[in-house]
Amino acid sequence: MASSSRSSGPPVGLGQDSMDVDGPAPNGSANDASPAPRLRASSMPATLRANAYHVGYVYSSKMMSHSCVHGHCEQPERISRIFDILNQNDCLKKMKRLPIRRVLREEALLVHSQALWDKVLALHSLTDQDIADSEAYYNDLSLYVHPTTPYAAQLSAGGVIEATLAVARGEVKKAFAIVRPPGHHAEPDEHMGFCFFNNVSIAAKVVQLKSTLKRILILDWDVHHGNGTQRAFYDDPSVLYISLHRYEGGNFYPNGPFGSMTSCGEGAGLGYSVNIPWPEKGMGDADYILAFQKIIMPIALEFSPDLVIISAGFDAAEGDDLGECHVSPAGYAHMTHMLSSLAGGKLVVALEGGYCLDAIAASALAVTRVVLGEMPPQLPPLTASEAATETIWQVSAEQSKYWKNLDPKVCEPMEELEQIAISLPELLKAHRQDYLFRTHGMLEVPLMSVPLIERFNAQVSCTPDIMDNDTLIVFAHEFGNLAVELDSVMFCNVRQEHSYLIDCSKELLTWAKAEGYAVLDVNVYPKPFPKSKLKHTDDYGGAVMVYLWDNYVQLTAARRVVLVGHGPGCNAIMSLIAQRAASVLKTVEGVVQVVGLHNVPTTPPNTPSLRQWYFDNSIVVVPSNHPIFHDSKTMKKHGQVFRIDEEKPIKLIIKAMPGIQGFIKDKFSNASVNGDA
Template sequence: MTGTQDAMVVDTDDASVSKHPTQRSVSVPFQPPRDLAVGYVYSSEMTSHFNPRGHQEAPERITRIWQAIVDEKLNTRMQWLPIRPVTKAEALLVHSQNLWDLIEAYQYMSEQQIVDSEAYYEQLSLYVMPGTTRAARLSCGGVIEACLSVARGRLRKVFAICRPPGHHAEPDQSMGFCFFNNVAVATRVVQQLTPIKRVMILDWDVHHGNGTQRAFNDDPSVLYVSLHRYEGGTFYPCGEFGGMTSCGEGPGLGFSVNIPWPEKGMGDADYIHAFQRIVMPIAMEFAPELVIISAGFDAALGDELGECRVSPVGYAHMTHMLSGLAGGRLVVALEGGYNLDATMKSALAVTKVILGEAPEQLPPMQASETATETVYLVAKEQSKYWKNIDTKSCEPREEVESISFSIPEILQAHRAHFLHKNYKMMQVPLLGFLQSPFAGQVLSTSDLFENKTLIVLVHEFGNLRLELESTMTCDLNLERSYLLDFSKDLMRWINSEGYALLDINLYPKPFASVSQHSKRIANKKNAERYEDTTALLTYLWDNYIHLSGAHEVVFIGHGPACQPLMNLIDARFNSINGLVKAVVQIVGYTKVPFTPKKDEFRSWYAKCSCVLLPANHYIFRPEGTYNKKKHGILCPIEEIQPVKIVTRGLPAIQDFIKKQLAIPS
């Protein structure tokens, strides 16, 4: 059939289904062709529920999906299932008598009653009208028929293109665009009327399916898994019920699995990561006999309510994974999804998968730090109930940093050992916020407070020269890799002259105890202080250099450390003037040599500064416009490798420092 299918209805409000499993509901019998294993449920009657002023939950949500399926001629490969309204007996398996009576009453509402009750229903995120009753009953009945056809073996997979949605509807309350909980009612009917008892409900709607979890919260025969935007319980439907520690109660403890995203913007890599680490391991251990997807497409890229980034290909891959469970018995039941294009494209991708097509290939991707942290926390919680959860495999990198060493840390430790062994240098203690990122990176000779001449060497760690064993694997050939320490010759000369030395490594340590996500939400002011290397130099000047008793101080800055050194001069010039005799910058290929920012300090700086640069640095070109007079000496070094400029320029550094120290105060 290629046109819109209208409802073929058998309305049975008798007690055809009760809480006694021996009774059977009345549904339209059919026998699909043997070569069709996939079906669909759709009826234009479900568009009778609409808001004349417009609303996100609009009839076009299903008509657009249906038209896309027809345009692609996918309906010719699927068996149409006749739809019918849910019966009272079926609805009462989940819902209360009062809720049934209320929904039945909508069909008799006058225009004035609709207007008078509008504010009440808006606070429940609902709108009602006479057509609501029919659409809500058909939507629930359509999902029931889809599940029964699969549970009885008539079809392998079915897509129930039904609205209004259902997963927010609780036993006693309609809410969140939902009236009957379609999936929950269908699950109970299947358990009552077929041999299938273990049912898995996977809810990937961007909102937590509070009504569905509530219906089975104490039932171990139903595994409910939800991936949703949570934001600490502030995202709809709000509250702690959708949190990761909400795992069911009584006999159902552990059979509710919530994967609550703490922020918007989650995408394919995040959902696939959660599926691989949480959803599928638990599903394999539970071994469902039927899988139902509460398929809300409001986490799709472009949906204004969900604000997440799942692509149609991402939905296809999740469907593909779930299709391998329960012997292939799968029902996809539409829930949310309010961007019509995104919902249509996502539903079309899911339809192709249940028809047996392989999902398109995803590009290389990696889950976000937020996702990996969330999945790890969920894994720790769910490992209490499921043996298949491997918590260690879910650990974010930050969780193992306490027993790991970064390459910069290893190089810093090597430098500290080298300086202590060769020059008896000791660590300078740091206090407060500087302790974590810079501990062990400031070392001095033992005569810091006794020597009249102090050299302050400010740098980052040495350069690594690495050789790869294979460009395919990027494995290192350790025997051919080494560290270049630009300062070895310089420090040997400083020691031979009998000068005191303060060695300052400005490269901050990784924050091993603070995850990336935690750092983003930490106090911004403190985070900036950790990163401000100028603060370290200012602290050392105030507490050590200025109080050291030295009458002559020489600053030597290397590479990226030159800028913080100039910042220190700006911040403490009144005490620096007259005490600092020389400022040496080893610039390399930095764009320009740095100078103090304040004009009143530049004349002093020009008298006592020396800058070493490669001879081919652009400021030496004839056409250059750089003002060279800002510096005392610009020293070109015939060396193209910045790391070797110190070695080649050491005689010039020695001569300049001795000349400056010879000038009387």
Template sequence: MDEDRMNVDTLVVQPVPQHPPSSSLQSDSGLPSGSTSHIPMYHALEAPASPAPRASSVPLHPSDATIGLVYDTKMALHCSMSPEGHPEAPERIVRIWKALVAHHYTAKAKMIPARQVLKQEALLVHSEDLWDKVEAIQHMSPQEFVDSERYYEQLSLYISKATTLSARLSCGGVIEACLAVARGELKKTFAVVRPPGHHAEPEEHMGFCFFNNVAVAARVVQQLTPIKKILILDWDVHHGNGTQRAFNDDPSVLYISIHRYERGEFYPCGPFGGLQSCGEGAGLGYSVNIPWPEKGMGDADYIHAFQKIVMPIAMEFAPELVIISAGFDAAEGDDLGECLVTPAGYAHMTYMLGGLAGGRLVVALEGGYNLDSITKSALAVTEIILGGAPAEMRSMVANEAAAETVWLVAMEQSKYWKSVSPKACEPQEDASSLAFSVPEILKLHRQYYLYSKHDMMQVPLVGAELEQRFSAQVMCTPDIFQKDTLVFMIHEFGNLRVELASSASCDVQLERSYLIDFSKELVHWVKTEGYSLLDVNLFPKPLGTDQPFPRPKSINELRKDIVTYLWDNYVQLCNATTIILIGHGPGCQYLMDLIDMRATSVMKSVKAVVQVVGHWPIRPPKNALDLREWYRGNSFVALPSNHQLWSPDTRAKDLKKHGNLQRIDEEQSVKLIIKALPAIKVFVKAQLSGVNGAQNAMSNMHVT
């Protein structure tokens, strides 16, 4: 077919004889020696008359995006003819795509054209007999569809005239998503595809799946790019039997699955998804199953499994590419999965996986059959791969069944992975009623320091929710209503520098740990200059399980609330005629929100806006032209030397939006404010004497 030759190299399968397994399970690189011999090989044929292969992400739009999306409406043509419908319905991807468009996520990503999987590609995982069966579906007569219905029902499948096309597009779309990342064209991609693939075994299609999209894509990546070590994380509520079987003896692919198991009675049934199913031959230890014994597992249970099993093994394996088999049928509201994972839970898991493989991440849709749940979950994951931060989660503890399962998995996997510690996973008695969190202890320490060293007082807050989340985190000097100049400092918590007893277990050596408070020198300077100080720490206390608010606000809303509350009730009511705004790290975002929301009063009284951004994104005000002009003349922004704003691609006019930009030769955020403090002092002094003075004072400064 012509479309088969449009986007990829012409390939031919050349099986390589299998070498005997190495006597050593793991080499220094994290892969067993000789592991690449387990990868089926195929090579590009020389065909001068054929058109040159196109890059996988053509057309690239928009040109400055680093994230890709795959979608094709033709994948919705595969549908059930049953009057009762079917859970694996076209609306699954249609609803997700409409939501991505509505949230403008598609405008921020490059669109990757889907294309049909090639036979040569599919045969890297599947038998020729399976290929022929899927191809034959498109040529069946109406009577053959009727006659074969019972056969396909036994395989948990339905078919239609468009099944072949949709299945080939689904598989080819995941291939293109993976190639775009593996070739360095994009950093992360999301393939919104159907039918799913992780149940499709090398010899058989089953469980709503025809081709194993992720497995085929992994093989193509290994053959067409330098990437060889791939992690496949499968969080679909069902075990990905097809994916594990495809790589069961292959140490180049680490397969980790978190799924309902229930003693092998939950689909796809049998012992293959049990915790002792760890691979075979050279691949022994490279299949990791975390089998939940019951329904109802939620965020706490999945995050616990990630922290104790998934991430330690993944970091030890050190993949070059991460692929998520992203089924959303463990989501809250899905009747097939009957679990309780929230969009925030999926976002946190994606965020953790995004820190592996240099950020090279592919998300490929698998199951998920509640349209609301799958849409909200997909949006949360997309927001993460677009660079967002995961939403705050309440204080939570894994349930007894999950803790027991994770411990048993750790016992099994510790045979193969040094980073897995069964002792660290042992279920423990609940001592939450007797415990104090380390962040709360450190906040109290800082409160005591500011009180004893600088006579600063705690500011009372109005409203039960603000009080519960931020009490003891807003401090002011006793002269706040008397001084002419007030510094309003907005920041998050400092860093806890710790010595680890073991990098694998992350046990803390408390006697060698200490708190880094980046603000100590700045507070000392404010006091020395005779300014008053209002200091707010925006790192909130966690909500307990017995929180009294039926619909608690998001943490972003609360941060905006407390900053505007302090501005309206303290800054605006004090006698200060000169205000200095200082933001640090994530606090800069809420400083800019304050400027947007209180533009008139800010322009009237604020003489200097100082931001020590670190590696966080930075933005100018959103409001009217006069506010943006005012901001440029009164703004000082300290950025580390490796901040993305210093990219050669950044336009000069985008730099001018931020006023006085200062490049600091320091990459650690916690040290940035210390290095920037001399320049901050010069800027503030100059601003208090006139804008032109500030510009002249800063023009020749470079901080090293």
């Protein structure tokens, strides 16, 4: 309810600079700044401090002094534009202006090392020449520096502290810290990513120390992972850090695995770091809101914070070129509304990144309106993207180890039940071997290499005519697709009557046999060996294919070979082609890659003749929604792309089968002509 708009005028003026309340001018050695007021939470009941304002803000244009001579997206106007739009929309007059001040050394040292403090403060004495000379060094850290940088960084951190303490004192219920430079990338020992001090982390530590608010939720919706904040509380169960960010396998800033969904904290803090790592750009309101509904709010229900701090970057906003996402102002309003329900409404919003001035202004206005009590706008009907849905599911499963309100529960560790458990791959392998023998008379192909036996034993079969038949289909695939419904979420129990194994090879094998082609059938799904997880980078599939090529295919009568890959088998096929290019070119007439939604494997870049051959003789079967259709470069490295109008990978090979059969028949007939020439 924005009804407070009818209250008497605000006690603060409207001029911009006139509102800066931080006394001292920029001063590099300013760690002797006037000390922050000491607060003993118990001595200051909220009722005594009740005033007309429910919401406060901190702001100072002095933080605009930190700027880059060459221009930079982390520009001074980021905060003035937010200030201006809030002012123009009559928000500021409903908010109490809170004092801003520099962070104290002892406050910063709650998070940072003395060395970092000294390093940042020393920037004050930089000359223009120093700046020019150190540009490369700072570029590597994604930083620019200026003699006023320490002052601005100290004010930024001090501003978030004051906003947080005002909420802790009950002086205001909520507060918005309109500050820069941002803080969430700043690690205990390093400044990086436009960040010098970790404003939010320091404020959280200070408020824990100085008030009764102990359990803090830091919600970081900046499009980048807040590595610094997560690091500051990695082993600390009193601060729950939740981040939504672009991750892309660790290839989005700040890069590496720290922002992955399995990076969940350590020691006592295990489970108190929650990463929701988007696998791609383009996420929007539905994706963010659904992550809040299904992960963040259920965890918050279980954690019950005393205070919520939003690390509010606005670089996931529609229009931000760095973030390339599509969160609307209304989307930010809804997220703010959800977080407002926590901690009895005690909420601090602290600006982090966000580089499109229009977008951050509109987003900050929407957030502020909700903070002031307005209802968020009605959104159109929204559904989350498939990528977001999968990510939310996987994070939920991962975090269900630590949070009872999340599911599905992950399976029990195998060890405890070993005496009566049978691994599913073993069971399916036995089934498949039995099926191939009974239905097609296919025989197990022995492997003579210990590492391959350990991983692929009983996973390779051939038709009995393999030595004599001159046409051979080599079919590399993984296990059938086991589709199940879970009956119970607590015990991972399968609703067996609604569950089935899809064996995509069945139809191809039956057809090949009828046509009189020999088949070498390879299940490239490696057994976990030893019990640790296999790294996906290890090319065991390629290794088994090369082994079979050298020790079987090359010894058979087959002079006309078609290679068929399905799912992960496609990479194994491509690995074989790359490693045995010469003999493959001699005997392989065609390649079929039923990639489904997997990445389309690419030909080795350094062998143009192989690439041309592959272009001329391969077909790639993908569903109509495959990303390759947005990637003309990869498209050119393949021959025919069969775009099948079917989004479910499971049905792809069925729908594509007539085309695949036609291609293979064609290749084998042409081959015999070519063979004669």
